[in-house]
Amino acid sequence: MNSAELLFAITQYWLIIGGVVAALFLVVGIDRIDEDARGAYVFRPLLIPGILLIWPIVLWRWWSLESGSYDPESRYKPVRAAHKVIALGMFIAVVGITSIGLSVRQQWPADYVPQKLSEPVEASE
Amino acid sequence: MSVKYIPVQWNNNKYYYDAFMLAGVVGFLWFFLHVSPEVLSHERPINPQVHNARAFGACAFLMLSIILAIGPLARLDRRFMALLYNRRHFGVMTACVAMTHAGYILNWYWAFSSSNKYEALLFSNTSFGQFAGFPFEIFGIVALICLLVLAATSHDFWLRFLGAPLWKRVHYLIYIAYISVVAHVSLGILQDQQNHVFTAIFLVSAIVVAGLHVLAVLHERKAGDPAGAVNTEGWVTVCKPDDIVEARARIAVLPNGDRVAVFRLEGKLSAISNACSHQNGPLGEGKVIRCLVTCPWHGYQYRLTDGQSPAPFTEKIPTYRLAIQDGVIMVDPDANPPGTYVEPVEIPS
């Protein structure tokens, strides 16, 4: 199995497990951990793509809510400090990447004249 | 703010917003695909699959640039804050456009071979050791996965389920997506294109988006929320009561990094957490409307006295104890549990 096949297989399994988690969570879990979801069914299919993609986070949060290890106060700690780092990082990345892109751009060598280096060896009798 | 979740929330303003957005996207694609071939003087046309892929790809890039510009613009000029509302519809639309681009590309360049097209996408080019000729498709895949995660977790359920801080962290993927898209274009079509109109639009957009973010940071440094001084009892200075405009607030940064918003309403003061429980929007930049603090981002509302949303809503935020000492507002930096009642403090006349 080459690495492309491996990555493709991992992706497939990821989505299959995600499907199982989605089924469990939307049928059983969601009613247990979110009272606003009780009696609301139409919106649930909308959550399936998200669960397929980030099911480990879903499981982890589900578990932390069920087990009571989730700290409700943590909701009010906004992540603001990261803005500075992200803004500067993005600026450097964008300028850097576009500069690299422009600097490796090639021009079609229209002026390059093919050069004959040597005559054929006369051996084909 | 939903009591029971529904699939999509709409109101008149959202309809206008979505109508403008759709008109822009349809305008872009229609002119790209149907008007421009008339103008091109190609002996033979570009394959429709590639033409479509380019149209959708360029459209997704521009949409992503616009979305990313709204945030810093709103911090530089408050009027843009109105565009933050409903930005998620814009984001979901962008993910759809990007997905269409990927579909055209995948079903063209990696179709028609005896290999599985997804595997072929990964193994056909392995020149990882060079810039020119680097398999730039990888960046496109990364960006697409990010956009799909963002679109798929945009429902309010996810905010409540994950909590705003974790949700925000997940949604920082937008920056990874944008950097990846810039790399995808820079090492992809930018290398090929002989006509530089798209190159110019691409470079200007990317630099503007990145530049706006830096400007917003600089602006925040200059005009950001002040850190309050701490007195001997550990309470934090905010400002004088008269510095606060009626029905508005002043924000102070507490020693632990949290922010408190002190509101003034009808001669009384109340202090609540500056972070809205929905997306941690800055409540202190909001306004009291009919006795309810209203978040400037999405309009979530809380009572000033106890930080609770009015029934039937159930959101709660922490409150703070406050006092006026020598004509200055002081706040106890230890937050009360969300929803705790605090008697408003009367401003001495």
Added chain:
Amino acid sequence: MKTDTTPFFVGYFKVPKKLRKFLLSAGILLVACLTVFGLLIGSTQDDPGNGAFRFDYGRQTVTGVIENLPYPLLHVTEGNDRIKAGETLMLAAGGKMGVMARTSGFSGQQIVASGVLLERGDLNMLQLRGGRQGLRMAEGDGTEMIWEPPVSEPLGRWRIAGEICDGKCLAGAMRPGRGLAHKACANLCLIGDIPPVFVSSQPIEGTEYLMVVDKDGGPLPKAAYDYVAQFISLEGEIERHGDILVLKMDADTIEVLP
């Protein structure tokens, strides 16, 4: 006490008058910008070249002799209105597949080939139909099967500049069918044994398209894949086979051009 002057608005309120004009202009600007950009970007797409599947010629059936180099060449001995006797065609199967395996048993033999022509300037390729309908032994009394392979004419060692492409996309299976944005697709074609073609910066002995093989006459060397679709210069022996030039590339001499 200060008074409140900044308009306050969230999405579910009625838009205040002060803000209405601003938001309306922002919306119109958005639509106008996107539309203008759509037209601008769309109308400045590069010309993808004039290669194409010639379905308009109809199905071509010719008789000829296979030479495996190892990519097969078909030397036409009995042509039709379109393809004359004496012409040389590169061959491919449908999709991203070459026909090396199918032609290996027919070396030097007279066969009947049938399929659709791909054409770009003086680059010609025949996409064979599947199975025996595409490629079969020519029927006859056996006398015409004795065939002298056309003399390959060595043209010496050259240093040339240009781009390695997959012959099929280049010939018109895809438009555009070359360039770095198309590199992964070209690689996939080459992995599928589509004959590689070198596009030279300037014509060599009358043609700018050369079929590429390894310096020892094997298929495209692994080392060449990293340079596909890049502008490079390289050395190699050039031979004429029929009316096609074949470059026996020396991968050690590749230089990436600025």
